[in-house]
Amino acid sequence: MQFDPELERRLQKAEEAIQALKPEFAKSMETDLRAIDDMLARLDIDENDNDALDRLSALIHELKGNAGSFDFPLVSMIAECFQALLRALNRLNKQLLGILRDHRNTLEIAMKPALSKDERTHLNEFVQLSRHLSARL
Amino acid sequence: MAADPLNVQEVADLHILVVEDNQNMRTLMNTMVRMLGVENYTQAINGQDALGALQVATDLPDVILIDIKMEPVNGIELTRRIRHGDDVLPSATDNDDGDDKTSDDDTKNDEEDVVEVEEDAEWSEKRKTAMNERQLAISKIPIIIFSAYSEVDRVVAARDAGANDFLAKPLSPRIVLEHITMVLRNPGEFIELEAYTGPDRRRDRPGGFDGDDRRGDAPPTETPSADEKAC
Numbered sequence: 001m002q003f004d005p006e007l008e009r010r011l012q013k014a015e016e017a018i019q020a021l022k023p024e025f026a027k028s029m030e031t032d033l034r035a036i037d038d039m040l041a042r043l044d045i046d047e048n049d050n051d052a053l054d055r056l057s058a059l060i061h062e063l064k065g066n067a068g069s070f071d072f073p074l075v076s077m078i079a080e081c082f083q084a085l086l087r088a089l090n091r092l093n094k095q096l097l098g099i100l101r102d103h104r105n106t107l108e109i110a111m112k113p114a115l116s117k118d119e120r121t122h123l124n125e126f127v128q129l130s131r132h133l134s135a136r137l
Numbered sequence: 138m139a140a141d142p143l144n145v146q147e148v149a150d151l152h153i154l155v156v157e158d159n160q161n162m163r164t165l166m167n168t169m170v171r172m173l174g175v176e177n178y179t180q181a182i183n184g185q186d187a188l189g190a191l192q193v194a195t196d197l198p199d200v201i202l203i204d205i206k207m208e209p210v211n212g213i214e215l216t217r218r219i220r221h222g223d224d225v226l227p228s229a230t231d232n233d234d235g236d237d238k239t240s241d242d243d244t245k246n247d248e249e250d251v252v253e254v255e256e257d258a259e260w261s262e263k264r265k266t267a268m269n270e271r272q273l274a275i276s277k278i279p280i281i282i283f284s285a286y287s288e289v290d291r292v293v294a295a296r297d298a299g300a301n302d303f304l305a306k307p308l309s310p311r312i313v314l315e316h317i318t319m320v321l322r323n324p325g326e327f328i329e330l331e332a333y334t335g336p337d338r339r340r341d342r343p344g345g346f347d348g349d350d351r352r353g354d355a356p357p358t359e360t361p362s363a364d365e366k367a368c
Contacts, residue, residue: 001140007145024164061285065306069309073307
């Protein structure tokens, strides 16, 4: 949809203003990461801790939706994989918990303000693997 | 579905209500609408807050944007309440009931008071009519539901609750403005359901979706409050 020139100019300014919010959002993602760590630690102690699993799902869901809006598309994509994996899980065990940790660690890489080409390749490969895994569970 | 783009003056004149429990997203939406030049912008931090805002609003919003995942009233339920007029009017309606006054034995035998009761009844009737009109106006405000979920059951739930549109995150100023344009230019229609229900987005669940995000058939457990969610 093409808006009038002034509105198009304002849309451009709005995009720039959102870019300026990225550092602040990145800080909040660090808080998210710590909260994810807390939930994974609880699941380490008790794999049947449904409350921890629900809270983890809620955190990942928020991250998926919000990261994309703040122009962190890879964070959003990996969070989507994380969410799909959580949904596909019937029962948690040590091996699956390790895979959840892999997702958490990959999220941390994707949160970096600047990514190298190798890192991007690694992240995209991870997404493919994760999708494949979720489909098989 | 085609629509003439809103112009800069139409956007400036808009009154937008955004209901979102996440601080980051509220900041983002606030930045978006401010940069677009929207002069009348209201934020609500959850469904209850939104219902309160609608109760007291002197100038009703032209469009409401609602996040789906909120507590204690989620976006689907909030949409239902707005459409059905639940909780969107001031609670002082109890005082409008003329029967309360006519049942007072002291006033029955007092001529002046009878006249006053008749006047009250007339005023009460006018007030009820005005409130019905207000309720009707609120129930017709276009609603856009937005969510990180884009599965078909969410879209259908949003439509069935009475939303005019479903907007899948991520949000951008252009996408938001285009969706606002579509709902304002096509009142009373649900916008392009098929656009959100491609095969890779389908995830049908038995029993559909009622706005509750708990997984599977597990019994309800405590979920984090808005403050507990990191934001």
